Amino acid sequence: MGRKLLLEKAHVEGIRYFDVYRKEGGYRSVEKALKTMSPDQVTEEVKKSGLRGRGGAGFPAGMKWSFLAKPEGVPRHLVCNADESEPGTFKDRYLMEFLPHLLIEGLIVSSYALGSNDTYIYIRGEYAWIVDILEQAITEAENNGFLGKNILGSGFDCMVHVQRGAGAYICGEETALLESLEGKRGNPRIKPPFPAVKGLWDRPTVVNNVETIAAVVPIINDGGEEYAKIGVGKSTGTKLISACGNINKPGVYEIDMTNSVEEFIFSDEFCGGIPNGKKLKACIPGGSSVPILPANLLLKTAKGETRMMNYESLSDGGFATGSMMGSGGFIVFDEDQCVVRNTLTLARFYRHESCGQCSPCREGTGWMEKILHGLEYGKGKMSDIDLLWDIQRKIEGNTICPLGDAAAWPVAAAIRHFRDEFEWHVNNPEEAQRRNYGLAHYADPIHVPA
Amino acid sequence: MIHFSEATKKEAERLIARYPEGKQKSALIPLLHLAQDEFGGWLSPDAMDYVAGLLKLEPIEVYEVATFYSMFNLKPVGHYVFEVCQTGPCMLRGSDAIIDYIKSTLQIGVGETTRDGMFTLKTVECLGACGYAPMMQLGNHYREHLTKEKVDAIIQECRTNAAKNN
Numbered sequence: 001m002g003r004k005l006l007l008e009k010a011h012v013e014g015i016r017y018f019d020v021y022r023k024e025g026g027y028r029s030v031e032k033a034l035k036t037m038s039p040d041q042v043t044e045e046v047k048k049s050g051l052r053g054r055g056g057a058g059f060p061a062g063m064k065w066s067f068l069a070k071p072e073g074v075p076r077h078l079v080c081n082a083d084e085s086e087p088g089t090f091k092d093r094y095l096m097e098f099l100p101h102l103l104i105e106g107l108i109v110s111s112y113a114l115g116s117n118d119t120y121i122y123i124r125g126e127y128a129w130i131v132d133i134l135e136q137a138i139t140e141a142e143n144n145g146f147l148g149k150n151i152l153g154s155g156f157d158c159m160v161h162v163q164r165g166a167g168a169y170i171c172g173e174e175t176a177l178l179e180s181l182e183g184k185r186g187n188p189r190i191k192p193p194f195p196a197v198k199g200l201w202d203r204p205t206v207v208n209n210v211e212t213i214a215a216v217v218p219i220i221n222d223g224g225e226e227y228a229k230i231g232v233g234k235s236t237g238t239k240l241i242s243a244c245g246n247i248n249k250p251g252v253y254e255i256d257m258t259n260s261v262e263e264f265i266f267s268d269e270f271c272g273g274i275p276n277g278k279k280l281k282a283c284i285p286g287g288s289s290v291p292i293l294p295a296n297l298l299l300k301t302a303k304g305e306t307r308m309m310n311y312e313s314l315s316d317g318g319f320a321t322g323s324m325m326g327s328g329g330f331i332v333f334d335e336d337q338c339v340v341r342n343t344l345t346l347a348r349f350y351r352h353e354s355c356g357q358c359s360p361c362r363e364g365t366g367w368m369e370k371i372l373h374g375l376e377y378g379k380g381k382m383s384d385i386d387l388l389w390d391i392q393r394k395i396e397g398n399t400i401c402p403l404g405d406a407a408a409w410p411v412a413a414a415i416r417h418f419r420d421e422f423e424w425h426v427n428n429p430e431e432a433q434r435r436n437y438g439l440a441h442y443a444d445p446i447h448v449p450a
Numbered sequence: 451m452i453h454f455s456e457a458t459k460k461e462a463e464r465l466i467a468r469y470p471e472g473k474q475k476s477a478l479i480p481l482l483h484l485a486q487d488e489f490g491g492w493l494s495p496d497a498m499d500y501v502a503g504l505l506k507l508e509p510i511e512v513y514e515v516a517t518f519y520s521m522f523n524l525k526p527v528g529h530y531v532f533e534v535c536q537t538g539p540c541m542l543r544g545s546d547a548i549i550d551y552i553k554s555t556l557q558i559g560v561g562e563t564t565r566d567g568m569f570t571l572k573t574v575e576c577l578g579a580c581g582y583a584p585m586m587q588l589g590n591h592y593r594e595h596l597t598k599e600k601v602d603a604i605i606q607e608c609r610t611n612a613a614k615n616n
């Protein structure tokens with residue numbers, strides 16, 4: 001049984017409300033930080049913890065904080081990224097819905113470290129009911145003296161505001177998020193300048209994911225060094241994984257990054273195996289943007305080592321034979337699923353979500369969707385597969401923001417590992433058209449011992 | 451001229467006050483949500499002009515934002531909007547069948563509204579509920595683990611509510 005730092009109290013009755021949360025030891029980190037530590041000491045603990053950003057890129061949080069510019073007389077801001085739109089990812093929602101005070105507590109401590117007196121949570125617009133939950137938690141925290149002016153007599157003022165988006169995946173990208181927060185279209189900015197220098201309203205800004213901020217609470221309570229003892233290597237602490245697709249127990253799991261992928265999928269403590277006795281075919285382990293892996297490469301690396309649920313092991317082999325931890329959106333495919341159809345839905349997603357600023361992304365995503373549509377519905381040619389490969393290669397690295405890469409990688413990985421399925425669609429156009437709902441009767445699933 | 455009710459006006463003021471002096475434009479998206487809720491589920495040019503006036507913006511600044519975000523409806527929609535997720539993880543759990551079932555039950559295509567103005571069907575991309583798939587958004591809430599029976603029950607529930615409110 002792995003150690004739980006974030007979700008330990010998730011099932012305590014009434015934990016959503018201040019009184020219960022406080023009784024369970026909540027807001028201790030605020031008392032500790034504001035009464036006994038300087039802002040720089042808080043940052044130092046976060047650095048020591050080795051905490052890596054949980055939004056997808058895995059950038060060390062403490063280092064990001066120490067880059068924040070601090071010009072005299074200019075307000076600074078912390079912005080919490082709760083846009084959560086990467087397909088397969090629903091962990092931040094779980095945290096906010098069941099443990100809203102954990103996020104608010106983390107935000108107060110982090111705002112103190114960064115000197116943010118007005119902190120914003122940017123939440124995807126569809127999570128409308130969670131806005132109410134968060135606002136209720138903020139009001140409770142304020143009524144109990146943990147938000148507002150002169151918190152706990154420390155002289156530190158802080159207010160947290162919740163801003164709703166309105167349906168745009170691109171607003172999860174930090175500079176698009178800031179544009180949206182300023183009341184504009186979510187067009188990513190050209191970097192540099194980075195938000196740490198010029199962010200919200202041109203002021204120095206740190207953008208962090210919900211889970212990153214929540215992890216600051218145990219880091220301050222127990223100390224950065226204690227936190228760093230959990231996990232392995234540079235994968236310190238615990239990580240939330242939202243597991244979905246063809247598994248018996250979809251849901252949000254907190255792991256200490258010491259489990260193998262096989263254990264995560266098949267053990268009853270986590271996903272509980274594949275329904276209806278089906279075999280495991282493939283998995284996208286870190287949200288739709290990261291490479292899909294066939295079962296053999298998922299469970300063992302190309303070197304034949306057991307693949308583990310942590311940053312290093314999941315990316316072992318690079319994109320040729322590995323994938324990424326990403327946002328922790330873990331999508332499992334059983335033997336009946338069609339990789340071409342799945343790739344088509346993802347290509348459509350990225351076409352829909354491209355902001356349209358750069359031509360390789362705007363035109364390339366639409367073109368890839370069109371070709372994949374043709375292949376899926378029995379109108380594809382063999383040369384289309386190479387064309388797809390060519391297009392994705394020309395998008396990658398040639399755009400303003402990483403959405404272009406995020407659109408290219410799933411297509412590349414699908415062709416790399418499942419080229420035979422694409423060819424089958426070309427060779428069997430009638431069956432490909434007759435087929436419903438991606439039932440891949442033709443695919444010879446990779447056999448995996450139970 | 452359309453305008454907000456007193457209560458909504460108060461809420462708009464609260465939202466605007468969260469931003470520093472001179473940065474009121476930041477309240478635009480929250481205010482468009484209020485307007486869409488208050489003015490029948492979509493943003494008419496009048497509604498957008500009204501919001502522009504509240505924030506002292508040029509109307510074009512509002513149009514360019516409203517057209518960017520998929521939650522804003524720029525034409526009228528039915529009383530109940532079924533927004534069914536169709537992205538990969540939901541597809542793996544049968545969202546295609548749910549979309550087909552709604553189409554045949556309500557006799558409408560995606561993007562269309564039933565003739566009685568009651569239901570609109572939209573397909574949307576991942577709503578962050580992939581573990582509870584297939585799913586849809588209805589108003590401010592999610593309906594998850596959808597089955598054909600559940601869809602039938604939701605349609606019935608909407609009809610009953612509509613009848614009650616008349």
Ligand SMILES: Cc1cc2nc3c(=O)[nH]c(=O)nc-3n(C[C@H](O)[C@H](O)[C@H](O)COP(=O)(O)O)c2cc1C
Pocket residue numbers: 052053054055056057058059061064081082083084085086169170171172173174175207208209210212213401402403406
């Ligand atoms: C297209 C795109 C979408 C993104 N969506 C999200 C998101 O929904 N939530 C998130 O926290 N980070 C998202 N990110 C990453 C953010 O840009 C940023 O790196 C992150 O919020 C930083 O927080 P962290 O360091 O705590 O992970 C996205 C990035 C890209 C390029």
Ligand code: SF4
Pocket residue numbers: 170187188353354355356357358359361362399400401402403404
């Ligand atoms: S890569 Fe795509 S989403 Fe990113 S800025 Fe360019 S067009 Fe917009």
Ligand code: FES
Pocket residue numbers: 087088089535536537538539540541575576577578579580583585
């Ligand atoms: S794919 Fe449907 S909610 Fe994520």
